[in-house]
């Protein structure tokens with residue numbers, strides 16, 4: 318294997334499955350005990366479910382434990398679910414608040430150390446190490462993206478350029494002047510940076526970019542191809558959320574075929590969203606995560622509302638940790654249009670790759686009488702925009718037909734000129750639902 322694709326911690330990341338299962342069971346039991354003794358609301362729940370920490374003997378016993386929901390974090394905002402006194406908390410972060418009021422999370426020194434370790438694995442899986450220059454264009458602050466990557470990149474010994482998000486031309490100036498080799502940001506911002514590089518007429522040969530670690534929002538395989546082309550990087554998908562630690566929960570390897578979950582720190586389950594019952598491998602359902610080393614604010618069977626599939630097959634990279642497939646989106650993002658379930662990522666998959674179309678779009682949902690309406694606003698390229706009206710109309714029809722056949726919903730397509738759709742420096746907003754009050 319090429320050295321640039323090293324594994325940060327082979328002892329953990331490539332541990333044989335039976336030993337890993339023992340480790341998980343032990344850590345799960347300790348976590349249940351910690352929670353039972355220290356977090357009153359969760360103890361009450363365990364009591365009413367009739368489960369005590371010493372009932373947890375194997376990983377499969379996890380299903381006796383009650384679920385946690387995002388609403389729990391809101392109900393006990395800000396510190397009601399902390400399991401240690403404040404003098405042991407060394408960091409506070411919050412979710413981005415994409416789906417409502419942000420929720421808070423607290424880390425002990427050891428939690429922070431574990432998270433840093435997980436992120437060191439992510440940075441290494443993405444290809445970088447000592448000698449690389451990593452530009453971190455995720456937002457710094459309460460959002461976990463910036464500082465999360467920062468800690469991991471520092472631990473592997475890379476040189477960190479903490480540019481944070483925004484000020485795109487300045488990002489590109491540093492990228493060129495420093496010879497940045499790895500870019501870390503959201504995929505939508507990566508796309509924006511890539512397009513700006515092209516618009517500025519900077520040839521990729523003047524940059525030293527090789528690797529990209531992109532996540533924090535859904536993106537499609539098609540979008541990956543686009544970003545890799547624009548930036549000249551190998552782009553991998555990274556996943557996580559503030560409630561568990563931040564990024565680092567799961568990371569793709571160079572095989573680009575699913576994200577390995579850091580199973581020595583997090584136990585994944587896939588459940589049926591409606592019944593809460595576990596689903597077999599390979600079946601898509603809601604991802605539920607249990608943090609088994611976290612002590613500041615433990616999370617047990619946290620319902621992420623993210624839809625994924627678990628893949629237990631061995632991976633060519635040698636890691637033994639299970640993989641989750643690319644995330645199609647969160648259940649909260651799912652639109653129901655005239656009874657059809659639609660994820661923005663499905664529309665994205667249709668759009669990217671159509672000639673004359675730029676990968677920028679906005680879904681506007683409305684209602685006419687009793688019927689839902691979907692308008693898909695799509696940007697066209699400069700060349701296409703200055704073309705004849707006849708050709709634009711044909712393009713609209715082509716896109717509309719593709720959406721109908723792939724997604725199963727009829728949509729009105731409205732082509733807009735270059736730069737008409739807002740660019741994102743963090744998580745992209747791709748839906749405007751006017752049906753909501």
Ligand code: ADP
Pocket residue numbers: 411412413414415416460461531532533534535536554555556557558559560621623644646647
């Ligand atoms: P918020 O829920 O407010 O956005 P976070 O910033 O913690 O808070 O974001 C976590 C969420 O971001 C995840 O639950 C998931 O929906 C989304 N996310 C993170 N990484 C990815 C990824 N690689 N692919 C798809 N979605 C992702």
Ligand code: ZN
Pocket residue numbers: 569570571572577632633634635636
């Ligand atoms: Zn792998």
